[in-house]
Amino acid sequence: MLEALAYPFFQRALLAGFLVSLLSGLLSPFVVQRRLSFLGDGLAHAAFAGVALGLFLRGEPLYFALPFTFLVALAITFVRERTELSEDTAIGVFFALSVALGAVFLAKARGYTGDAMGYLFGSLLAVGPQDLGAIALLLLFALLLLPLWGPLAYATFDRELALADRLPVVRHDYLLSGFLAVSLVLAVKVVGVLLVAAFLVIPGATARLLARTFAGLTLWALFLASLSTGLGLWLSFLLDWPSGASIVLLQALLFGLAFTKTLFPGGN
Amino acid sequence: MLALEVQRLSVRFGEFQALEEVSLEVPEGAFVAIVGPNGAGKSTLLKALLGLVPFRGEVRVHGQPLEKADPLWFGYVPQIKTFDRTFPALALELVATGLRRRWPFRLSPRERAQALEALERVGASALAHRPLGRLSGGQLQRVYLARALVRRPRLLLLDEPATGVDRVGEVDLYRYLEAYQAEAGATVLMITHDWEAAHHASHVLVLNRKVVGFGPPEKALSEECLRQAFGHLGHAHDLYVGGGHA
Numbered sequence: 001m002l003e004a005l006a007y008p009f010f011q012r013a014l015l016a017g018f019l020v021s022l023l024s025g026l027l028s029p030f031v032v033q034r035r036l037s038f039l040g041d042g043l044a045h046a047a048f049a050g051v052a053l054g055l056f057l058r059g060e061p062l063y064f065a066l067p068f069t070f071l072v073a074l075a076i077t078f079v080r081e082r083t084e085l086s087e088d089t090a091i092g093v094f095f096a097l098s099v100a101l102g103a104v105f106l107a108k109a110r111g112y113t114g115d116a117m118g119y120l121f122g123s124l125l126a127v128g129p130q131d132l133g134a135i136a137l138l139l140l141f142a143l144l145l146l147p148l149w150g151p152l153a154y155a156t157f158d159r160e161l162a163l164a165d166r167l168p169v170v171r172h173d174y175l176l177s178g179f180l181a182v183s184l185v186l187a188v189k190v191v192g193v194l195l196v197a198a199f200l201v202i203p204g205a206t207a208r209l210l211a212r213t214f215a216g217l218t219l220w221a222l223f224l225a226s227l228s229t230g231l232g233l234w235l236s237f238l239l240d241w242p243s244g245a246s247i248v249l250l251q252a253l254l255f256g257l258a259f260t261k262t263l264f265p266g267g268n
Numbered sequence: 269m270l271a272l273e274v275q276r277l278s279v280r281f282g283e284f285q286a287l288e289e290v291s292l293e294v295p296e297g298a299f300v301a302i303v304g305p306n307g308a309g310k311s312t313l314l315k316a317l318l319g320l321v322p323f324r325g326e327v328r329v330h331g332q333p334l335e336k337a338d339p340l341w342f343g344y345v346p347q348i349k350t351f352d353r354t355f356p357a358l359a360l361e362l363v364a365t366g367l368r369r370r371w372p373f374r375l376s377p378r379e380r381a382q383a384l385e386a387l388e389r390v391g392a393s394a395l396a397h398r399p400l401g402r403l404s405g406g407q408l409q410r411v412y413l414a415r416a417l418v419r420r421p422r423l424l425l426l427d428e429p430a431t432g433v434d435r436v437g438e439v440d441l442y443r444y445l446e447a448y449q450a451e452a453g454a455t456v457l458m459i460t461h462d463w464e465a466a467h468h469a470s471h472v473l474v475l476n477r478k479v480v481g482f483g484p485p486e487k488a489l490s491e492e493c494l495r496q497a498f499g500h501l502g503h504a505h506d507l508y509v510g511g512g513h514a
């Protein structure tokens with residue numbers, strides 16, 4: 001670990017990783033409890049389309065993926081609020097649209113797809129010095145999310161009670177989708193497009209097996225996300241594995257341990 | 269002073285008219301029993317007062333238009349407990365949402381004491397640290413009632429709060445409500461199918477899409493009102509008035 005820490009690229013990856021974990025740990029309980037994991041998948045594919053657009057236009061992919069994914073998140077929420085369509089149907093439509101667009105952009109971006117592997121599975125080298133701005137943005141987002149925890153949890157528990165207490169539940173839905181989109185895109189640098197949805201689901205799922213309260217669930221998710229990211233990045237450095245794959249494998253291992261614990265009497 | 273003024277309140281769900289031109293004036297401190305057949309719009313009326321369903325007409329609460337009324341004035345026990353049963357929550361935490369209108373991350377010692385006291389008031393102290401998803405219907409009713417009471421509301425809106433509660437618990441329930449009313453001067457609107465409870469109320473609202481009768485029990489529960497509300501069921505009057513227990 002100490003050896004790895006000497007490298008600036010690893011320091012950057014670790015810093016970005018921890019900040020992404022913070023967001024993921026905060027969002028994951030909502031993703032799990034509101035059954036939004038498919039939304040995560042849909043948004044990850046929107047991010048893929050955004051990245052492909054960036055490669056096609058030869059710009060920084062992140063700056064294309066960010067607004068694109070954000071817009072798709074709002075569009076999905078909008079379609080769900082305004083129609084009788086279920087959320088997974090709305091997501092399915094935008095999912096397909098995104099993959100189709102991404103495929104067209106990539107096909108037209110010949111010669112510039114060299115780092116596609118990094119975008120798919122994450123890369124330790126992906127976080128460059130120029131990304132530190134995005135990381136600062138991330139920290140800001142995590143801080144903005146904190147005061148929303150209570151109202152969001154309340155509406156997650158029972159939307160009608162929250163509405164009866166005059167909370168702006170619909171506005172909070174949009175905010176949550178927006179947060180999800182932004183965190184997801186920023187996490188793509190570390191975890192990659194294909195695994196970023198899992199990154200937002202597994203810590204919450206594991207924590208759900210261990211916690212009796214939503215506050216406990218959130219703390220566990222934060223802890224598990226940070227632990228697996230720290231160890232995963234180190235593993236990635238040692239074994240030269242894609243960073244996202246290492247992190248998600250560790251998350252899955254922790255999930256397995258927690259699940260095993262529930263199989264024994266006295267477990268939760 | 270009026271706790272509640274409702275003027276020509278109408279609710280439509282698409283083509284379906286659930287409530288039509290409901291008007292009533294409820295004085296502060298009243299105990300209003302709301303009766304009527306299934307689908308009469310009783311729950312819809314409470315939801316309209318809470319801003320949960322859009323309506324036409326005018327509602328004032330303690331002189332304020334509904335938008336300006338403080339949400340903490342209302343204590344609500346919904347008929348159907350729609351909460352996510354897989355959400356990890358303790359009964360005490362749900363009660364605490366009554367204090368702060370958001371899910372508690374951590375309870376301050378004061379909040380904890382208040383929430384525990386509210387649970388004790390409804391005879392549910394033993395449930396404080398039990399997971400909500402595993403409580404029975406009657407236990408949930410008590411916890412929801414504690415949640416409604418903990419904020420010391422001026423207006424209690426209770427949608428069939430005795431459903432699922434055992435006979436002893438039901439008697440307890442009316443005792444808690446009376447005690448709270450005596451102490452806080454609050455107004456209670458309670459939907460009920462319990463004829464006896466309706467007779468003990470200060471006012472009865474007989475509802476069937478429209479106001480069929482509103483006034484003291486002996487007047488509102490007259491044979492004519494009930495026949496009108498329950499339609500061809502000629503024996504409704506006997507059930508409410510003559511039969512006592514149903």
Ligand SMILES: Nc1ncnc2c1ncn2[C@@H]1O[C@H](COP(=O)(O)OP(=O)(O)O)[C@@H](O)[C@H]1O
Nearest residue numbers: 281284286304305306307308309310311312313
């Ligand atoms: N959200 C809704 N959409 C459509 N119809 C509704 C809705 N809520 C209630 N209704 C209808 O309005 C009528 C009154 O419902 P409700 O107020 O729940 O009756 P009750 O008097 O039994 O409490 C019923 O016919 C019900 O089907």
Ligand SMILES: [Mg+2]
Nearest residue numbers: 310311312347
């Ligand atoms: Mg009802």
